[in-house]
Amino acid sequence: MAAANRYEGPSAGREDWSKGRQGQDGSKARSADSNMRVALFVGTMVPWYAMADDPQLEIERVQTGVRIEKRILKVLKALAEYHDMTLGDLLEGIVLHAFDGKTPFSPASLERIRELKNFYELDLDSSASHRLREIKVKSRQRK
Numbered sequence: 201m202a203a204a205n206r207y208e209g210p211s212a213g214r215e216d217w218s219k220g221r222q223g224q225d226g227s228k229a230r231s232a233d234s235n236m237r238v239a240l241f242v243g244t245m246v247p248w249y250a251m252a253d254d255p256q257l258e259i260e261r262v263q264t265g266v267r268i269e270k271r272i273l274k275v276l277k278a279l280a281e282y283h284d285m286t287l288g289d290l291l292e293g294i295v296l297h298a299f300d301g302k303t304p305f306s307p308a309s310l311e312r313i314r315e316l317k318n319f320y321e322l323d324l325d326s327s328a329s330h331r332l333r334e335i336k337v338k339s340r341q342r343k
Contacts, residue, residue, distance in 0.1 A: 261288070269332065271322040278316045279309070 268276075280290040297304035305313065316322075324332075 267334075269324070271317075271320045272324070274320045275313065275316045275322055278320070279313060282312060283309075 276290060277287055280287045283290065294304045
């Protein structure tokens with residue numbers, strides 16, 4: 201994709217968005233409203249949520265060795281990859297939404313989760329959450 205066809209971020213000139221920018225193929229990008237920007241390049245609509253006004257929060261992350269059910273981890277990793285984010289970012293988002301009593305997933309994401317659960321043969325649901333018991337896996341003998 202040519203550099204002239206790419207939106208360079210929220211500081212790239214708001215007046216261009218109000219007039220519309222034209223890509224090499226003649227497609228236009230127009231402002232939908234003050235909180236969301238919609239860019240249309242080569243026939244693909246890409247929502248751009250202007251976060252320039254949102255303050256960035258500085259945090260400290262720590263490495264952790266959490267044990268988790270194998271198939272749940274596979275679904276979470278696949279979902280993070282699908283949304284082009286890290287597993288840690290996905291987990292933080294899920295937890296922060298849960299702490300606020302909100303659902304972290306859109307209907308489209310819930311459908312993707314159903315597909316991934318089926319693919320990875322994950323038959324657990326929330327009713328299993330306090331009934332899981334880890335099996336002892338025999339480790340291989342070291343020589």
